[in-house]
Amino acid sequence: DIHGNPIGQPWHGHEKEVNSVAFSPDGKLIVSASNDLTVRLWDIHGNPIGQPWQGHEKEVNSVAFSPDGQWIVSASNDST
Template sequence: MQGNVIERPFKGHTDEINSVAFSNGKYIASGSRDRTVRLWDIQRLAVGQPFLGHGSTVTAVTFSPDGQYIVSGSRDRTVRL
């Protein structure tokens, strides 16, 4: 399957990205092997500093149903809000 690139890439993580989530048509959260979660607006700008705290690869990210929170899971066997 092939597709067309419609925008430039988001850049900021220092290792592979394992999970992404889209919220409210305005934000994207990404979780990486670099042990961080990043929040982006759809204009490709990082929102604040990366979220730190996991001791290992972040394997999953999602937004709460109201879009107010990001939940992440890691290989360190923790879930963070």
């Protein structure tokens, strides 16, 4: 919560460290980037949506939603 107290249990899905997370503009989705070379999409309760997105050849460092929530961008150590 905004006071630093944990809410619920940790989410599990990535196989290595998580480097970045971002809320969608409407607050209903979260995207995460990991050293496991994947990007994952989650609902607000920590349930994964679909399969992890693959394509990067090295660690994924950063993710963000577009202002309208229609796009997600990721940045990786593979220079893409």
